[in-house]
Amino acid sequence: MNLLLVGATGLVGRHVLALALADARVATVVAPVRKALPAHPKLQAPLVDFDQLPPDAPWWRAGAVICTLGTTMKAAGTRQVFRRVDHDYPLAVARLALAAGTPAYVLNSAAGASAGSRIFYNRVKGELERDLEGLGFASLTHVRPGLIGGERDEARMGEGLALGVLRVLGPVLPPRWRINPASSIAAALLEAAIAGTPGVHVVTSERLL
Numbered sequence: 551m552n553l554l555l556v557g558a559t560g561l562v563g564r565h566v567l568a569l570a571l572a573d574a575r576v577a578t579v580v581a582p583v584r585k586a587l588p589a590h591p592k593l594q595a596p597l598v599d600f601d602q603l604p605p606d607a608p609w610w611r612a613g614a615v616i617c618t619l620g621t622t623m624k625a626a627g628t629r630q631v632f633r634r635v636d637h638d639y640p641l642a643v644a645r646l647a648l649a650a651g652t653p654a655y656v657l658n659s660a661a662g663a664s665a666g667s668r669i670f671y672n673r674v675k676g677e678l679e680r681d682l683e684g685l686g687f688a689s690l691t692h693v694r695p696g697l698i699g700g701e702r703d704e705a706r707m708g709e710g711l712a713l714g715v716l717r718v719l720g721p722v723l724p725p726r727w728r729i730n731p732a733s734s735i736a737a738a739l740l741e742a743a744i745a746g747t748p749g750v751h752v753v754t755s756e757r758l759l
Contacts, residue, residue: 553743554609554652555581556643557618558595561698562658565736566616567593575744580609600639603646610650614689614743617643618658629670637678644682654689654746655682656739661696661755683750691742695730696755730758 553570557563558581570576571592580594581587582603587595594609600619617640626632644655663675679692738753 551576551613551744552578552580552611554612554615554643554647555579555618556615556640557620557658558583558587559585560618560620562695562732562735562739563618565732566618566739569736569740573740573744576740580612582609600635600642603642605646610646610652612647612650612652614654614656614746615643615647615652616656616658616739616743618739619643620658623671632670633674637674637681640678641681644685644687648685648687653687654691654743655685655687656691656742657682657693658735658739659692659694661694663692663694689742689746689748689751691739691747691751691753693735693738693742693753693758694755695735695758697729698735699729699731730755734758 553576555563555566555570558567567579567581567587570579571590576592578592578594580596582596582598584597584600586597587593596607596609598604619635619640621632621635623629623632626635640657647655657679659679660672660675662669662672663679664672665676665680667673667676682690682692735758738758742751742753
């Protein structure tokens with residue numbers, strides 16, 4: 551299959567990219583990015599501006615889209631910018647891919663995603679899930695990790711403290727509260743994309759250990 555991956559430079563996205571490039575079931579990976587990626591025979595990495603995505607690019611037509619786009623409030627600076635990156639960009643990608651005939655979309659979402667949540671982060675994730683479901687993909691999967699384990703490019707103090715506590719308490723905590731390794735999340739995203747199972751599906755954090 552041909553895979554379209556957006557968010558290839560983030561923690562989970564990097565794992566998805568590595569898995570996809572090594573997987574014989576994936577013929578090519580197109581990863582639109584804002585800065586260049588290392589070359590690979592199976593990889594196309596067009597440089598794009600996510601505020602002005604090219605509507606007629608041939609690579610919008612793929613076997614599936616995996617979206618791992620996302621930021622933090624610290625990096626975004628404002629709620630408006632956060633919403634743009636975590637909601638508007640993934641939705642714009644979905645619309646363009648669907649219009650080109652791509653049948654499946656797999657989203658890296660969040661465990662608390664809910665359009666009715668009082669927590670801004672969870673509400674934005676939930677609104678994105680809701681809006682994606684309204685587009686009509688033949689196959690749509692929301693992967694909902696909790697705290698993600700792995701080496702990030704930027705330090706997140708609060709998240710780092712929480713991860714440290716969960717690593718110690720992990721064996722006695724309920725599965726839904728344990729750390730989800732980025733590699734496990736990436737594997738679930740890729741498998742959902744390749745399977746392309748019809749309908750709307752949710753992969754919960756308990757399944758990402």
